Amino acid sequence: MTETIERNATLATAVQQPRLMDRVRASLRVAHYALSTERTYCHWIKRFIFFHNKRHPIEMGAPEVEAFLSHLATAENASANTQNQAMHAVLYLYKHVLGIDLPWLDGITRARESKRLPVVMTQRETQALLRHVHGTSGTIIKLLYGTGMRLLEGLRLRVKDIDLERREIIIREGKGNKDRVTMLPASLVDELRDHLQARRVIHDRDLSTGHADVELPHAIERKYPQAGRQWAWQYVFAAKSYSTDPRTGIYRRHHVGEWVIQRGVRAAARAAGIPKLVHPHTLRHSFASHLLENGSDIRTVQELLGHADVKTTMIYTHVLNRGGKGVTSPLDRLA
Numbered sequence: 001m002t003e004t005i006e007r008n009a010t011l012a013t014a015v016q017q018p019r020l021m022d023r024v025r026a027s028l029r030v031a032h033y034a035l036s037t038e039r040t041y042c043h044w045i046k047r048f049i050f051f052h053n054k055r056h057p058i059e060m061g062a063p064e065v066e067a068f069l070s071h072l073a074t075a076e077n078a079s080a081n082t083q084n085q086a087m088h089a090v091l092y093l094y095k096h097v098l099g100i101d102l103p104w105l106d107g108i109t110r111a112r113e114s115k116r117l118p119v120v121m122t123q124r125e126t127q128a129l130l131r132h133v134h135g136t137s138g139t140i141i142k143l144l145y146g147t148g149m150r151l152l153e154g155l156r157l158r159v160k161d162i163d164l165e166r167r168e169i170i171i172r173e174g175k176g177n178k179d180r181v182t183m184l185p186a187s188l189v190d191e192l193r194d195h196l197q198a199r200r201v202i203h204d205r206d207l208s209t210g211h212a213d214v215e216l217p218h219a220i221e222r223k224y225p226q227a228g229r230q231w232a233w234q235y236v237f238a239a240k241s242y243s244t245d246p247r248t249g250i251y252r253r254h255h256v257g258e259w260v261i262q263r264g265v266r267a268a269a270r271a272a273g274i275p276k277l278v279h280p281h282t283l284r285h286s287f288a289s290h291l292l293e294n295g296s297d298i299r300t301v302q303e304l305l306g307h308a309d310v311k312t313t314m315i316y317t318h319v320l321n322r323g324g325k326g327v328t329s330p331l332d333r334l335a
Contacts, residue, residue, distance in 0.1 A: 020057070020097075021045070027097050032177075032218060034152075035247065044089035057093060062102045065090055070109035080113040117318055118285040119276055123293070126286050128272035129265075137264040139191055140237055140256065144280060146185035148287035148304050150175065151262075151280040155255045159196065160232035164189055171306070173217065180306045196236070203234050206253060211242055213252050288316045 018026075021042060028038045045057075051068050052060060069087055072078040078086075087105070094100045121129065126145060133141045144154050153171050161170040167184040174180055184192070206212035213228040214235060220227055227233055235255040244251050261280050269278035276282075284305070291301050302313040 023097050024093060028092075029247065031096070036152075040085065041089040041092060044086040045093050047086070048090050048093075058098060058100075061100075062105055063107070065094075065102060066105050066107040069105070070107075073109045073111040078111050080111040083111040118315065119278065119282050120289045120316075121274065121276065121278065121282060121286045123290055125272065125274050125276075126283075126290070129268045129274060129278070132268040132271040133264060136195065136237060136256065137260055139188070139195055140261055141265060141268070141280075141283065142185075142188060143192075144261075145283040145287055146188060147182045148284050148291075149182065150284060151258055155235075155237055155258065155261070157236040158232065159199075159234050159236055162192065162196075162236060164193055174306045176306075176308060178306060180303065182304050192236075199234070199236065199238060200231065202238060202253075203231055211252055213250070215245065215248075215252075215254070285316070288313065292316055 024042060024045060025038060028041060033041075048065070048068050049055070049057065051071065052064055055064075065087075068090070069083055072083050072086055087108075091102065094102050130138075130142055130145070140154055143149065144151065147154075147169060149169075149171060153174055156172075157169065158172070161172060162184065163169070164184070167186060167189060169182050169184050171180050171182060203212060207229065212234075214233055216224075216228050216233060235253075237256045239254050239256055241253075242251055243254050245254070258280075265278060265280050265283070269276070288301050288305055291304075292298065298310060298313055298317070301316070302310050305313060307313050
């Protein structure tokens with residue numbers, strides 16, 4: 001009886017507060033989650049609510065969460081990664097938005113985990129692909145392969161984080177909210193210098209039109225109100241036109257869209273006749289594999305990629321260009 005009264009009181013309080021999804025978005029933004037993560041979490045939370053006929057999450061608990069996650073594995077044949085993504089979203093809702101700690105979810109039917117090897121291009125295929133990229137998108141694609149950066153890490157580069165003299169790039173707030181340093185390929189120094197000169201012209205034009213402001217991380221915008229107009233904070237790879245920030249509604253220049261590079265990589269792979277499913281992350285996989293093929297130490301590759309555990313980097317030893325397990329086939333020995 002007491003538990004029912006407490007639940008009803010909590011539900012009444014929740015009804016008086018802002019809409020649930022607005023609270024979820026506000027919480028994620030305070031915690032500095034990426035916009036893509038915000039959209040993903042909101043998607044799964046809505047799926048969870050609709051799965052239970054639009055009941056408010058406060059009225060539900062661990063059994064309903066387990067039922068939803070089990071449904072993803074059994075009825076929808078979701079992968080283990082997809083199920084984990086949904087679980088993290090729903091648990092975030094309960095713990096950080098509703099302030100409810102759910103008991104251990106041991107009744108979930110787990111999706112079957114599968115170990116997949118990454119798609120890696122050979123050095124010859126990579127060379128062929130890079131011959132078919134041009135312009136700003138071509139510079140970005142070459143930089144992704146030459147540094148091992150993730151797509152968004154490359155697109156979010158700021159002017160202040162590229163050192164042409166020391167030939168190094170500082171990657172800010174990478175996966176796991178960690179900074180790291182990677183090399184700047186010597187063959188790209190002149191190309192990047194020319195790009196930055198052209199980018200400065202665009203920035204000066206934006207200053208004259210009052211649209212030079214750029215999105216800043218965390219509380220820097222409040223602490224330094226003019227920082228967003230400074231050259232050092234500008235995106236290296238800026239979009240061709242202005243757009244409205246989906247979070248703030250501010251009309252300004254953002255960085256190049258992910259889809260531009262995704263299309264560019266696919267088009268270059270087709271033009272090069274590469275019979276593999278190639279996307280921007282394939283460039284990162286190829287970067288790591290080619291470094292190991294050329295004799296680089298695996299710990300160095302781990303640091304350049306920003307992996308927390310060397311076991312993650314070890315997967316590239318399985319896709320080196322040495323045949324199965326790096327051994328010679330007995331058929332070749334007979335020949």
